[in-house]
Amino acid sequence: xxxxxxxxxxxxxxxxxxxxxxxxxxxxxxxxxxxxxxxxxxxxxxxxxxxxxxxxxxxxxxxxxxxxxxxxxxxxxxxxxxxxxxxxxxxxxxxxxxxxxxxxxxxxxxxxxxxxxxxxxxxxxxxxxxxxxxxxxxxxxxxxxxxxxxxxxxxxxxxxxxxxxxxxxxxxxxxxxxxxxxxxxxxxxxxxxxxxxxxxxxxxxxxxxxxxxxxxxxxxxxxxxxxxxxxxxxxxxxxxxxxxxxxxxxxxxxxxxxxxxxxxxxxxxxxxxxxxxxxxxxxxxxxxxxxxxxxxxxxxxxxxxxxxxxxxxxxxxxxxxxxxxxxxxxxxxxxxxxxxxxxxxxxxxxxxxxxxxxxxxxxxxxxxxxxxxxxxxxxxxxxxxxxxxxxxxxxxxxxxxxxxxxxxxxxxxxxxxxxxxxxxxxxxxxxxxxxxxxxxxxxxxxxxxxxxxxxxxxxxxxxxxxxxxxxxxxxxx
Amino acid sequence: xxxxxxxxxxxxxxxxxxxxxxxxxxxxxxxxxxxxxxxxxxxxxxxxxxxxxxxxxxxxxxxxxxxxxxxxxxxxxxxxxxxxxxxxxxxxxxxxxxxxxxxxxxxxxxxxxxxxxxxxxxxxxxxxxxxxxxxxxxxxxxxxxxxxxxxxxxxxxxxxxxxxxxxxxxxxxxxxxxxxxxxxxxxxxxxxxxxxxxxxxxxxxxxxxxxxxxxxxxxxxxxxxxxxxxxxxxxxxxxxxxxxxxxxxxxxxxxxxxxxxxxxxxxxxxxxxxxxxxxxxxxxxxxxxxxxxxxxxxxxxxxxxxxxxxxxxxxxxxxxxxxxxxxxx
Numbered sequence: 001x002x003x004x005x006x007x008x009x010x011x012x013x014x015x016x017x018x019x020x021x022x023x024x025x026x027x028x029x030x031x032x033x034x035x036x037x038x039x040x041x042x043x044x045x046x047x048x049x050x051x052x053x054x055x056x057x058x059x060x061x062x063x064x065x066x067x068x069x070x071x072x073x074x075x076x077x078x079x080x081x082x083x084x085x086x087x088x089x090x091x092x093x094x095x096x097x098x099x100x101x102x103x104x105x106x107x108x109x110x111x112x113x114x115x116x117x118x119x120x121x122x123x124x125x126x127x128x129x130x131x132x133x134x135x136x137x138x139x140x141x142x143x144x145x146x147x148x149x150x151x152x153x154x155x156x157x158x159x160x161x162x163x164x165x166x167x168x169x170x171x172x173x174x175x176x177x178x179x180x181x182x183x184x185x186x187x188x189x190x191x192x193x194x195x196x197x198x199x200x201x202x203x204x205x206x207x208x209x210x211x212x213x214x215x216x217x218x219x220x221x222x223x224x225x226x227x228x229x230x231x232x233x234x235x236x237x238x239x240x241x242x243x244x245x246x247x248x249x250x251x252x253x254x255x256x257x258x259x260x261x262x263x264x265x266x267x268x269x270x271x272x273x274x275x276x277x278x279x280x281x282x283x284x285x286x287x288x289x290x291x292x293x294x295x296x297x298x299x300x301x302x303x304x305x306x307x308x309x310x311x312x313x314x315x316x317x318x319x320x321x322x323x324x325x326x327x328x329x330x331x332x333x334x335x336x337x338x339x340x341x342x343x344x345x346x347x348x349x350x351x352x353x354x355x356x357x358x359x360x361x362x363x364x365x366x367x368x369x370x371x372x373x374x375x376x377x378x379x380x381x382x383x384x385x386x387x388x389x390x391x392x393x394x395x396x397x398x399x400x401x402x403x404x405x406x407x408x409x410x411x412x413x414x415x416x417x418x419x420x421x422x423x424x425x426x427x428x429x430x431x432x433x434x435x436x437x438x439x440x441x442x443x444x445x446x447x448x449x450x451x452x453x454x455x456x457x458x459x460x461x462x463x464x465x466x467x468x469x470x471x472x473x474x475x476x477x
Numbered sequence: 478x479x480x481x482x483x484x485x486x487x488x489x490x491x492x493x494x495x496x497x498x499x500x501x502x503x504x505x506x507x508x509x510x511x512x513x514x515x516x517x518x519x520x521x522x523x524x525x526x527x528x529x530x531x532x533x534x535x536x537x538x539x540x541x542x543x544x545x546x547x548x549x550x551x552x553x554x555x556x557x558x559x560x561x562x563x564x565x566x567x568x569x570x571x572x573x574x575x576x577x578x579x580x581x582x583x584x585x586x587x588x589x590x591x592x593x594x595x596x597x598x599x600x601x602x603x604x605x606x607x608x609x610x611x612x613x614x615x616x617x618x619x620x621x622x623x624x625x626x627x628x629x630x631x632x633x634x635x636x637x638x639x640x641x642x643x644x645x646x647x648x649x650x651x652x653x654x655x656x657x658x659x660x661x662x663x664x665x666x667x668x669x670x671x672x673x674x675x676x677x678x679x680x681x682x683x684x685x686x687x688x689x690x691x692x693x694x695x696x697x698x699x700x701x702x703x704x705x706x707x708x709x710x711x712x713x714x715x716x717x718x719x720x721x722x723x724x725x726x727x728x729x730x731x732x733x734x735x736x737x738x739x740x741x742x743x744x745x746x747x748x749x750x751x752x753x754x755x756x757x758x759x760x761x762x763x764x765x766x767x768x769x770x771x772x773x774x775x776x777x778x779x780x781x782x783x784x785x786x787x788x789x790x791x792x793x794x795x796x797x798x799x800x801x802x803x804x805x806x
Contacts, residue, residue, distance in 0.1 A: 056588070057580065057595045230581050243584035248479045256793060265480045267640060267788040269737030 001037050005424045013157045014427065015080050015417035026083040026475050033190045034078065039423045045186040046077040046420055052182045058175075060233050060463060074468035075179055076419045077186060080430060080450050084197070087446055087474045090153070090160060093343030094434060095442045096334060098149050101165060101321045102438065103337040105145035109135045109317060119336050120329045127404070128326060129374060130168075130319030132282060134289050138306060138315065141213045142440065145315040148206070148277070149436040150449075153344070155415040161347045163412075163431065165330070167322040168314060169279045172449035173435050174237035175469050177202060177244075180447065183471035195476040199447035203244025205437055210245065210275045212439030213311045221274035223247040224264060226255070228280050228296045233464075238279050247277065252284075257300030262310045275311045276301075282316045290316075324373040324407050325351055347412060353404035361408040362399060365392045368408040370399070383459060385411050414459055419452055419470065429453040431461050432472065446474035478585075478640040484789040485582040486641055490648025492575035496568050497625040498656045502528075503555060503568070504618035505681050510551055513677070520671050520678055522554055527663030528656070529566055533557055555614060556606040568621060569601055587635035590628065597624040643733045647784070650726035654752070655777035657719050660685075661706060662770045668702070676700040682709070686717045707760030710770075719773065720756045726780075727753055736787040745783040752776045 008014055008021060016027050023031040034042070050072065053059075059070040082090075107114050108125055115122045125131055150170025152163040180199055184191050207223070214221035225247045227238035242249035254264050255273065263270040278285065284294040286301040304310045320326060328349040331342045350357035350368075361368060365384050372380035382395045399406050416427035434448035450472040451461035461467040506521045513521075522538055534557045535550075559568045576598045583591050601621070609617040629649075636642045664682055671678075679700045683689040686709055695712075696704050713720045727749045735742040755773050760766060 054599065055592050055596055057583075057591065230577075239581075239583045248482070249584050250479060251481070254479055254481050265791075265793065267478050267480055267483045267644075267736060268734060270793070 001034050001039055001042055001425060003418070003425055006418060006427060008427075009413075009416075011157070012413045012427075012429075013155050013415040015082075015155075015415055015430065024083075026477075027081055029190060029194050030079065030081055033187070033193075034418070034425065042077060042420050043423055046075070048186055049075045049077050049179075049182040052185075053178065056178070057236070058178045059236055073175060073463045074454060075182070076428075076452055076454075076468055076470040077183065078418050078420055078425070079183055079187065079471040079473045080417045080432075081194070081473045081475055084446075084474055084477045087197075090344070090434070091444045093160075094151055094436050094444060096338065096340065096343050097151065097162065097165070097330065098146060098436050098438055098442060100330065100334040100337045101149075101167065102143060102145050104333045105315070105318055105321055106140065106143050107337075108320065109138055114333065114336055117336070119332050120326070124325060124329070125320060128320045128323045130282070130317070130323055132290075132317035132320070134302065135315070135317035138317070139308070140315045141215070141308075141311045144213055144438050146318050146321070147209055147213055147313045147438050149438070150433045151436065153432045153434070153448075154347075154412055155432075156412055160344050161412070162330070162344050163347060164324075165322040165327065166433075167318040169234075169281065170433075170435065171234045171237050171279075172433050172451075173202060174240040176433075176435070176447055176449040176472075177240075179449075179469055179471045191473075194473060197446035197474040197476065199445045202435070202445045202447075203241070205443050205445060206241070206277075207245040207247075209437040209439035209443070210247075210277055210311075210313060213313055214274045215308050215311055218274045222264075222272060223275045223277065224250045224255070224273050226250055226252070226276050226278040226280050226298075228284065232279075234279065241277070245277070250276075252280070252295065252297045255298045255301070257298060257304050260300075260304050260307045260309050262298065262301065262304050273310060275313065277313045282319060285312075285316055324349075324371055325353070325404075328407070347409045350408045352399055352406040352408060357408070358399060358403045361406075362396055364408075365396060367411060369411050370395055370406055370408045372405055373407060374405070383411060386457075386459075411459070414453075417450075417452070417470070419454070421454075421456075426456070428456070429459050429461070430470070448472045478644070480789045480791075482582055482585055483640060483644045484785075485578045486585060486644040487648035487784070487789075489575050489578035489582065490645040491652040492571045492578065493625050493628065494649045494652040495566065495656065496571035496575060497622050498653070498660075499525075499529075499558060499566070499568050499571070500618045500622040500625070501685055502660075503558060504615050504622065505685055507551070507555060507614040507618060509681070510614075516671070517675065517677055518551060520667055520675075521681065522551070523667040523670060524660070524663050524678075525558065526554075527666055528660040529558075530659070531564070531566065534561065534564075552606065552610055555610075559609075560604070560606055569604075572598060572601055572621075582641075585641040587631070589631050589635045593624075593628045593631045597621075597628070600624075640733060643729045644788075647726055647729040647733070650722045650729065651777060651781060651784075653717065654719055654722040654726065655774060655781075657709070657717065657722065658770050658774040658777065661709060662767060662774065665706075665767050665770075679705050686715065688715055688717070691715055703760060703762040703766070706762070706766060710756055711758070711760055718756075723749070723752045723756045730784075733788070737791055738787065741783070741787040741791065745780070745787045748776065748780045748783050752780065 008017055010019060016023055018024055053072045059072055114120050146167045148170060150166040150172060153160050154163050210223055211221055225238055225242040227235060227249055229251050239249055250264055256263055262273045264273050280296050283291045284296040286297045287294045288299045289302045305312045328351055331346055334340060334342045350361050352358040352361055368384045370382040382391060414429040414431060417430045418425045419428040431451050432448045434444060437443050450470050452468045452470055453459055453461045454466055454468045502525050509518055509521055519538060526533060533554055535553050557564060561567045564570060576594050579586060579591060579594050668678055679702055680689060683692050683705060688708060692708055710719045712718045715721060730746055730749050755769060761769060
């Protein structure tokens with residue numbers, strides 16, 4: 001296999017090659033191994049990985065007009081690698097960021113000092129649809145509102161940037177583990193040679209994190225993973241994680257609240273539940289507090305959590321901290337709560353609620369990415385450089401109609417990594433979602449879900465929009 | 478174990494047993510298409526549809542002496558029982574339901590079980606009747622039954638023997654008992670309908686139960702319907718006999734332990750013991766035999782109802798904190 005058709009772009013950081021065209025020092029083994037393989041060898045590995053996903057039913061569900069389809073995320077068989085030194089710097093920044101975000105949540109649902117001190121405008125928080133008035137005065141166990149965080153990182157020639165904090169029900173960790181299992185087996189010689197750091201203990205660490213957040217006096221807590229059910233697109237992950245942490249996989253109908261305690265219905269009667277790793281959105285969690293028409297939640301659940309009789313992970317109301325407008329203030333939160341400069345920077349963000357930012361955005365639509373604050377998954381966005389005049393006009397009208405609903409950011413040249421495309425190695429844009437767990441302490445397994453924009457030149461990595469995934473290896477120095 | 482999980486595993490066991498039972502029946506039936514007289518072919522279809530208590534999509538079965546027509550009709554009937562999407566008891570529907578229950582309960586079953594079941598599901602998913610009919614339909618049914626047997630073997634080798642195992646087995650044995658009772662009743666009814674006794678009707682039944690050799694060893698005499706039925710109902714050594722199936726389901730119920738309501742648990746176990754009594758008595762033959770099978774069939778339905786009310790869907794009372802506390806770890 002050679003890199004003849006692999007074009008390097010000086011404006012884009014390449015995960016494999018330096019600016020001089022030579023492989024990064026930590027990519028040497030991967031480069032040599034790929035060089036010694038034929039296109040057929042590498043294609044066979046790709047097919048094997050895909051087949052193993054098919055056989056094991058590692059799927060996400062896509063809903064069409066009248067039927068659901070179980071789909072397999074396209075997996076690229078060439079791993080992305082990173083040195084342990086670089087990973088160490090990254091994890092320090094991720095821990096710092098999550099620490100500040102937890103402090104922020106504890107604060108805004110409590111005394112709201114950060115608002116009183118003028119660091120963040122009150123309306124920025126209180127107008128956010130994810131700000132839950134019902135959570136005012138809530139005491140999260142050990143002050144941990146967000147125990148499971150999936151932070152989206154991108155790399156440019158200027159270094160890593162946080163693109164998004166996912167603080168509600170971040171998904172993708174099961175793909176991280178499943179892709180590792182398949183890729184490790186397919187590249188076993190290279191894997192051993194490269195001294196890749198292990199991630200298989202993620203389930204144990206997650207279980208430990210959840211146990212640390214159990215209510216007082218529950219030293220051997222009963223844990224449950226609350227899923228919306230089989231029709232949720234991430235159901236495979238829910239099932240996978242329940243198995244990993246030894247928890248029951250429950251739906252709202254399996255639980256009930258009596259006298260401020262949560263119970264699940266078992267074959268031998270009701271059993272108290274102490275910790276719920278919930279993968280149901282806030283809106284549907286408790287029909288007595290949030291959406292009254294929800295059939296997915298448990299009436300009285302929030303009351304039980306307020307009493308401290310059950311721990312909800314993540315706590316409701318955390319969405320206010322990963323709102324796309326509030327995101328712009330995370331560096332200020334780090335300075336305010338931790339008295340330190342952010343170790344990983346944000347992407348420059350224009351809040352269209354500010355007249356000057358709106359004007360700048362409208363004047364530069366062809367260069368910017370415009371995002372609707374309440375959307376995710378790559379929906380509701382305009383990628384200026386790839387847009388038509390008609391699309392830009394449409395977005396300009398939307399921005400003028402409701403500027404507070406939008407932010408804009410410069411179009412980043414996301415880094416690229418080699419991928420096997422139709423038998424050839426070609427660069428594709430990638431991002432990275434590591435998972436950060438916080439209980440009594442903060443832990444990060446040395447791995448991440450690496451998403452790929454499979455279409456040439458595309459910057460959209462979301463699996464629902466044609467994105468794929470690949471393994472990500474942290475190598476011992 | 479979570480009640481909904483237990484119910485899912487129980488139903489997985491039931492659906493896969495149903496798919497296996499029908500695959501074996503259809504294997505025999507399609508084997509007979511090569512050389513059996515049309516009358517025997519129609520007997521077979523009557524027996525299968527009678528056992529399933531189903532009318533063919535094309536209308537009532539009618540005997541036609543035309544060989545070719547029997548084959549054409551058989552294609553439609555086999556399709557109805559194998560791939561017809563509106564038939565909830567077709568092999569593909571049962572497989573899909575079994576697999577869907579497994580998908581929802583994947584955290585309770587082994588990865589090996591899931592992969593085995595999923596691969597079979599993927600094989601079946603895109604098949605249609607013409608695909609299997611042009612080659613060897615009996616091979617398709619034999620392979621399908623063998624895949625379910627493989628799944629059972631993998632289950633036996635890899636599944637921890639906790640409640641997950643016991644509920645899968647409970648569903649499996651209860652379904653087997655009920656399907657057998659229905660099949661034997663349908664056999665008796667079809668024999669009456671076709672009036673002329675034929676050994677082939679009984680030997681095919683014995684072969685369905687893998688009991689032909691066992692029958693020959695135990696009975697040197699020629700085929701005797703009551704001896705055949707007696708063997709299939711009361712012989713505790715025959716793997717698929719009603720006697721062994723009921724004995725196994727009683728064992729599974731005992732292993733599961735009590736439900737939240739002591740009285741409901743007692744009623745459920747007592748119903749299982751009642752079934753054990755029924756299959757333990759000497760085969761009475763004649764009209765009494767048919768009545769006995771009917772009581773077994775009804776007894777199975779009642780047992781299913783009691784299992785559901787005892788373990789899956791019991792009325793929830795305000796928790797007695799003392800009782801709930803006993804389950805706290």
